[in-house]
Structures are given as C-alpha cells and as structure tokens.
Amino acid sequence: MTEANIPILRRITSPFYGNRRLLGYYWERLKKNKLSLIGLGFIIFLALVGIFGPLFTQDPTKADLGMSNLPPLGLSRQESIYNIKTDDFTTKIIEGSPAHPLGTDSKGRDMLAMLVSGARISLFVGLLATGIAIFLGTFLGVLSAYLGGWVDNVLMRFTDIMMTFPFFLLLVLIVFIFGPSLAIIVLVIGLTGWTGAARLIRSEALSLRTRDFITASKALGASDTRVIFKHLIPNVISLVIVMATLSIPGVIMAEASLSFIGLGDPTSTSWGTILNAGQHSLETAWWVAVEPGIMLFLTVLSFNFFGDGLRDAFDPKASI
C-alpha cells in the first residue's frame, strides 16, 4: 500500500546508518590478504590503463613495415640479410627504439598501443559479460528458490540443458553465424554463462528461504518482491560478488581464445589477436606473443587472487 511511495533505491539499500561499518569491516579483513591486495592493485592499474591509456599511446592499427619486428627497448635482435651479389649473409643488429618501448610486431605496429587497446577490450568484455551472466544467474536462482514448485523445476531443468551445451562450440557457432563483433561475443558469453551462478545462488537462497527472518518479515506484511529484494538478495550479495570476480578471468580467456582462433572482432585489437599474430613470428619476434601472454596471465591471476581474498573476507568462518 505505502510501498509505492518509497523510492526503490531506498527500499533496497537502506539509508539508515548505511552499511559503511560493515564495508569497513570487510575491507579490514581483505587488507590482511596481501596477494588479494596485489591483485586488486593490478586490476585498478589495468582499468586506469584501459580507460586513459589510449589517450597517450599511438594508433594501435598504424602499420609501418619499415619498423617491423622491433624488439622491446633495451633488447636487440640479429637479422640476417641475404646479399644476392656476394651470395652471402650479412648480419644486421636491430636495437629497440624509444618510440616503441615494447617493440613492434611484424607489421610494425606499436606493441604498447596494442596491449593498451587489448586491456580495454578484455576488461570491457570481462566486466560486461560477467555482469549479464551474474545478473541473470542471481535473478533466476533467487526466483527459482523462492517460488519453488514447478517454476523451480522448469528453471533448473533449463539450467541443466544450458550446462550440457559445449560452451565454446556454441560461441564459435554463433559468432560464425552472426559475424564477429564485440557485442555478439559479450552477449553470447553473458547469456550462456549464468548457469553456474544460478545453481549456486539457488542453493544459497533455498537455505535462506526457510530461515525464520523470511517468515517473520512475511508475518509482518512484507510482499514477495520486498522479501526477495530486501532479505534474500542482500543475503546472497557477498556470494554474488565473489562469484563475479572469480568468473571474470574465464570470460577474458574465452574472448582471447576466440580472437586467437580468428573469430574475434576484426575491428578491435585484443590480446588474443596479438597472440595470434605473434605465433607466426615466434622465431624472429618472440615478444609479440609473449607480451600479451604475460598480460593475460597477470590479469587472470589478479582476478583470482582478488576473488579468493574477497571470499575469505566475506566468510565469517575463515580465519584470516
């Protein structure tokens, strides 16, 4: 009756004293885990690079064949040139140049600029696709647990079916049909990746649903939507956050894999694309493959460390 008069945000996030002290408490716990702080630090660094980096770097698509396969600054490589007149090889030493601190690839494109562009793509795909997946998973999981009965049955059997699809094959198929674009990739990963989340959230919500405070809030006149938004979801939100953090690396890897096999968005430079280009020139210019590899490795590791730390911080039983 009066529910409509209360702004929705106020109903979900309560304004009263807020949860600032609780957040502070979690932060204190998180801080004790050094690895997860390092992870968080790298994620923030990556985000800043992804957002502001392109303003300072060169155009990642600008090719310059005269500057191809330049090594990173401080390194050098030897190039043998066959001289047809003397029928001999002359060896030329190519030094890295300050204009391309991380070197260039076989087409002379600046590695730094490409890596920065790749960071942007990876984070964009990772966050957005995970966001869609986790949102769907939470929504369906909570709904399934709360409504129970045949709704639960239908939703969970649907989840089972979704889970049996070989995910990557589906991705390849859809990208093949609709053409490679970032939006399609994000949508496909998001729309197929919610199954695990839905399962987990459902089981958590199932145990919450029978708790007395849910019955108590109903006894005091709360509607279903209020019970779901005010009591169920806030109680699973820590699980949601941890799950989201831990599933971002998978999404980033999926996008990189797609790009690596050439099904990525051709208009954008992602780490997978660079890796793909690098594998052909491993002997002459190993850095082209190694650099995006290291970035992927560090990014995935950071998200995993951070997610682990979050999980421990949110778990009251974990001793930190």
Next chain:
Amino acid sequence: MKSEALLEVKNLKTWFYTRRGIVKAVNGVDFTLSRGECLCLVGESGCGKSVTALSLLRLFDSPPGKIVEGEIVYRSIDLVTCSLDKLRQIRGKDIAMVFQNAQSALNPIFTIGDQIIEQINTHLDLSHEQALEKARTLLDKMRIPEVDRALKQYPHQMSGGMKQRAMIAMSLSCDPCILIADEPTTAVDVTIRAQIMNILQELKRGREMSIIFITHDLSLVREIGDRAAVIYGGRVIEIAPVERIMNEPAHPYTRGLISCLPDVSSDATRLPSIEGNTPNPIDMPSGCPFHPRCNSVMDVCRSVLPEITNILDVHAVACHLYSGSGK
C-alpha cells in the same frame, strides 16, 4: 468476560501433503478471541500449536501445506479465502507475530534500526525522521538500554533477550490489535523471560491488545492467560478460563498435564508423567487421538471421535466421558 469476538477460528484444518502421506498437523481447531484477552494455546511438541499460529496468517509453506477446511474470521474478513494482498495488509498491521527464536528471526545483515524502520514503512506512511523516532520510542518501551546504540547494532551484537525484545518492538510497530506469540520465551533465560512476560502483561492491560500465546509451559499460562485451549493431535480438546483448567481440568489429558506440574508442597520424589508419545500426525489413532494413552479409555473412544461440547458456559471439552455417549 467480554464476549465481543475479535477473531473466530472455526474447524480449521491445515494439512501437509508430503511424500509419506498427509500430515494432518491441524485437524479441526475452534476458538474465539475477544478484545484484550490472552488466549493460551497449550500442548506438547508436535501437537499442532505452531502450525495453528502460522495458519492464522497463512504463513506455512504452500505447497505442501494447505488449509483444507475451516474459517478464520477477523472483523468479518475470512483470512482463509481473502486475497493475498488483503492478507498482507492485515499481517503486521492488524495481526502481528513474534517468533520463538529471535536469533534467526532477524535478518543478520541489517541493523536493528534498519529493520524496525523497514517494518514501519511497510504499513505506515511516515517520513524517515518520524519512523526513526517511532523506532526509538518502541525500543524504549521494551526497556532496551541505550536505544540509540541499539538501533545501530546488528543482531549478532545483541544478547538473546535484547533481540527478543527488539523483535517484539518490531511486531508492535504498527499497533496491531492481535499479537501472536509463538513460544517467545523458549530461547531466553528466566530473567529475560520475566521481563518479556511483564512486557506482554502491560500490552494486554495498557493497549487492550489481544494475545494468542503459544507455549508448553503451564506456569506461563497461569501467569498471563485468561483462557487456555489445550491442543492434542491437531485438535482443541479442552478450552476454558485458565483458573478452571488449572483447578478443575476435565479432559484426562489435561488432568495428566496439570498433575505433571511440580508441586513444592508435596514430598513426592518423582514427577508423574503421561505414558506414551504424541500421536504420529500421518497415522492418527482411530476415534479419539488420545485413547492409546488415556487411563479412562472406553470402548467408544477407539472408534468415535468425540465432538467438543460445553460442560459449562465457558468450559468445553472433547471427550466421551462428558458427551454421554459412553454411558
């Protein structure tokens, strides 16, 4: 006794359809509740008193639970058949409920203040400041020390008694006229129990609030109850003013219960007890559900379910000893 009935429960049957069979948790409960009266529902564990309480507001899980028969009439609204929206407006505003275990009945991730204010906002259209003020007054009335601090505390930071009182404060936030208290003192120690009983007494006298008090503790019944309904096997088997039930219990089961009360003046070293266990609600004994344990059992008890009949104006019993059919 004022006769204006505020709530009338007629032949209420709540059954649970489980895989192992139909659990007839509540199987024909009748009672009325008047304004300012405290009715105690008494019975052993598993006799159906809690399900009766949950049925009043249709709070049990459905499925598997279902009210198969009966009426619950509150101010000429039948709570069994009315729409869920209608019921939701009654829940908390007209009929509020206090749960047994305050620890689990409060949401662990919000402060007490948040939860009380949320409750106030559900039914009343107050500004945030007004709601806050009301929450403060409510907690103050519950004699919670340092109200402002309590408002900012999370449930795990409070003692059990504080939580129980905060729960009561929350359920009183919209001035309900009926309070259902489902064993509110089971999970707290004796001193807190005394405080909570005092609070309930005050509510009854001060606000003319009707209370349905569910307990298995007969000493509490004596303390707070006006009338008591003894429940056995999902049915009310005896209902009468507390004085009368205590002094002249009619049903053999009630007599047994009363005789189990410890008596400080007697020299007995062992307390008497009722032999046997509560009946299995899936497989109720035929006839009177109490007959396998009854010490004045007659042939008719094994086959015929006794109707509840008045032996006095205010005293009704469901037993063949009084219905005349046994003789």
